[in-house]
Amino acid sequence: MNKLRAFFYIIKLSLENLLKNWHMLLASVFVLFTGMYIMGTLLLTSNSISSILSEQAEHPEVEVICRSELSDDDALSIYRVILSDERISRAHMNTKADNLEKIKETLKGYEDIFQYESEDSEFLYVSFDITLKNAASLEGFSNDMRRVSGVEEVQDNDSIYKYFRGISNVVRTGSIVALIVLGFLSVLLTVNTIRLTVVARKKELRIMRDLGASYAFMRGPFIAEGVTIGLLSAAISFFAVRGTYNYVAKVIERGDNVISTIIRLKPFSEYSHGLLWGFILAGLAIGLVASMFAIRKYINTERDDDK
Amino acid sequence: MEQQPQRAVDRRQTMILFKDVSKVYGNGVAAISNLSLRVYKDEFVFLMGASGAGKSTLIKLLMKEEDPTSGKISVNSRDLALIKRGSVQRYRRQIGVVFQDFRLLENKTVFGNVAFAMEIMGKSRREINEKVEAALSLMGLSKKADEYPRNLSGGEQQRVALARAIVNSPRILIADEPTGNLDPANAEQIMYLLELINSRGTTVIVATHAQNMARRMGRRILYLDHGVRDEEMSSGDADGKKRRTGASDQVNVSAAFNDFAEEAEDEEYGSLFTEDNAVNAEGGDSDE
Numbered sequence: 001m002n003k004l005r006a007f008f009y010i011i012k013l014s015l016e017n018l019l020k021n022w023h024m025l026l027a028s029v030f031v032l033f034t035g036m037y038i039m040g041t042l043l044l045t046s047n048s049i050s051s052i053l054s055e056q057a058e059h060p061e062v063e064v065i066c067r068s069e070l071s072d073d074d075a076l077s078i079y080r081v082i083l084s085d086e087r088i089s090r091a092h093m094n095t096k097a098d099n100l101e102k103i104k105e106t107l108k109g110y111e112d113i114f115q116y117e118s119e120d121s122e123f124l125y126v127s128f129d130i131t132l133k134n135a136a137s138l139e140g141f142s143n144d145m146r147r148v149s150g151v152e153e154v155q156d157n158d159s160i161y162k163y164f165r166g167i168s169n170v171v172r173t174g175s176i177v178a179l180i181v182l183g184f185l186s187v188l189l190t191v192n193t194i195r196l197t198v199v200a201r202k203k204e205l206r207i208m209r210d211l212g213a214s215y216a217f218m219r220g221p222f223i224a225e226g227v228t229i230g231l232l233s234a235a236i237s238f239f240a241v242r243g244t245y246n247y248v249a250k251v252i253e254r255g256d257n258v259i260s261t262i263i264r265l266k267p268f269s270e271y272s273h274g275l276l277w278g279f280i281l282a283g284l285a286i287g288l289v290a291s292m293f294a295i296r297k298y299i300n301t302e303r304d305d306d307k
Numbered sequence: 308m309e310q311q312p313q314r315a316v317d318r319r320q321t322m323i324l325f326k327d328v329s330k331v332y333g334n335g336v337a338a339i340s341n342l343s344l345r346v347y348k349d350e351f352v353f354l355m356g357a358s359g360a361g362k363s364t365l366i367k368l369l370m371k372e373e374d375p376t377s378g379k380i381s382v383n384s385r386d387l388a389l390i391k392r393g394s395v396q397r398y399r400r401q402i403g404v405v406f407q408d409f410r411l412l413e414n415k416t417v418f419g420n421v422a423f424a425m426e427i428m429g430k431s432r433r434e435i436n437e438k439v440e441a442a443l444s445l446m447g448l449s450k451k452a453d454e455y456p457r458n459l460s461g462g463e464q465q466r467v468a469l470a471r472a473i474v475n476s477p478r479i480l481i482a483d484e485p486t487g488n489l490d491p492a493n494a495e496q497i498m499y500l501l502e503l504i505n506s507r508g509t510t511v512i513v514a515t516h517a518q519n520m521a522r523r524m525g526r527r528i529l530y531l532d533h534g535v536r537d538e539e540m541s542s543g544d545a546d547g548k549k550r551r552t553g554a555s556d557q558v559n560v561s562a563a564f565n566d567f568a569e570e571a572e573d574e575e576y577g578s579l580f581t582e583d584n585a586v587n588a589e590g591g592d593s594d595e
Contacts, residue, residue: 006429207410210370211471212400213427215393 006217014224021197025229028193032233032286033240035182036279040241042175044275048265049168053161059089060135064128064145065153072096075126078150085144087137088130096124125152183286190229190290194222198294223291230287234279241275242268319347321384322479322510323369328378330364338364340533342378346512351505353521354514356531362514365531366483369512370402371395383478400428403472403509407484409464411456411471417443418452421470428475442470446500462493466500473504480504482513486520494520 142156249265323346367373446466486494505511
């Protein structure tokens with residue numbers, strides 16, 4: 001019962017201290033939030049790119065566009081060449097009529113701009129959507145297709161994926177560096193913030209020591225403060241990262257550029273559990289480590305101060 | 308007649324024992340050399356000596372803030388060297404301590420300051436209210452319970468510190484220069500209260516420079532000069548009334564503190580020193 005009362009007293013004391021030193025609380029939370037936000041953003045960016053790349057690695061896609069003078073029947077010979085290639089997983093032929101429908105769909109509401117008299121219009125073309133068995137054969141297959149007679153263009157987005165692979169490596173390396181640097185900075189700044197509270201309460205601690213308060217009781221409020229700062233920062237960081245992610249996802253979804261066609265961010269809910277627990281654990285760890293470090297150092301030198 | 312107190316003391320149980328204790332600090336300063344002394348249960352002892360004679364070090368050794376370089380210290384038959392670091396705080400609960408600078412928390416009321424000593428041990432609110440009120444009543448501070456230390460006189464602040472020191476019913480009360488910042492009238496009040504606390508079974512040790520006052524009290528005086536240099540039994544108070552050591556002693560209440568002494572009702576004071584509390588003070592309810 002005494003332990004339970006002591007526990008609640010510690011919680012009460014730590015909350016009182018946090019409210020009393022609200023400016024220090026804000027500073028600590030801001031520092032931790034900044035660190036966690038940057039970390040969270042980098043992790044999600046890295047994960048999203050990895051996810052896109054792995055999807056591409058699983059299902060590398062190529063679009064082969066025929067010359068417009070080729071009719072649907074003429075393009076069948078190219079289709080046969082494609083189907084006979086062992087590197088493909090599946091292929092789909094888009095006739096001129098299919099592509100006309102696609103254009104109409106794209107220009108919905110503006111159909112009057114282009115008037116096609118027939119499907120044989122010189123503006124229309126036959127195309128093939130091809131999925132390869134693996135990404136390693138993407139470059140070779142694309143080059144082979146470019147040499148086929150009647151092929152106008154081959155789009156494999158390989159250069160874009162190479163670009164993203166480069167970014168992914170940079171982001172991954174950056175994440176590791178950020179984890180080390182920001183983790184260290186967060187602990188350091190939180191230690192200093194808690195130490196300020198410890199120094200401000202030095203007299204109180206000395207009285208507690210003289211009265212025979214247990215070491216656990218003396219440390220308790222500071223540890224509770226550290227944990228509160230950590231958890232508060234984790235909660236704010238989680239919502240901030242969620243807002244940013246959803247905003248970016250919406251921007252990409254609404255975009256009409258090449259990136260929008262190849263990038264589809266996963267829903268945030270797929271990351272939310274992992275991210276939330278990651279933040280909570282990081283907040284707890286930083287709060288605990290920082291407060292223990294700040295207090296331990298103080299208590300170790302306390303006796304020397306008295307001499 | 309002069310020998311009676313000495314014989315009474317000798318029959319008592321030893322509360323504090325220093326045997327050939329030396330303390331040399333890291334910088335090479337020898338604060339105490341081969342100190343041997345014995346303080347009996349329920350005794351009231353003055354520690355006197357010049358600055359640097361080792362009074363503060365002796366108190367630190369007793370509080371186990373410092374460990375002796377050599378020698379043995381035991382309190383209530385317990386060897387302090389055998390107390391593990393994790394149990395030091397539990398040991399300190401047996402000792403109440405007051406200082407010259409009062410060491411009160413400015414952001415807490417008088418009641419809050421005294422209650423703090425019990426709150427940190429996880430005592431129930433009912434028990435805290437009961438004991439704190441009794442302690443404040445004993446110290447003549449019932450009407451000041453809601454005041455903050457800054458609004459109190461030096462004497463009143465020291466009485467708050469005393470109330471805080473005894474509220475957990477310690478076996479030993481150490482007062483380090485308790486009257487150092489007080490005028491003579493307030494100093495006399497504090498001495499009266501220390502005697503009152505002692506008369507109820509708490510061993511009291513007072514470190515002081517106030518030689519005249521100590522000599523008037525009729526108590527044993529230990530003169531420190533890195534070790535015990537001399538020991539004497541003081542002769543009595545200014546009125547010539549002999550004071551004796553012992554739990555059943557009557558204390559002499561001077562006119563200077565009659566006004567607040569009336570508040571020190573025995574019933575309330577008694578609630579601070581029940582058998583249960585004595586057990587608790589020994590560390591039976593540790594929250595460690």
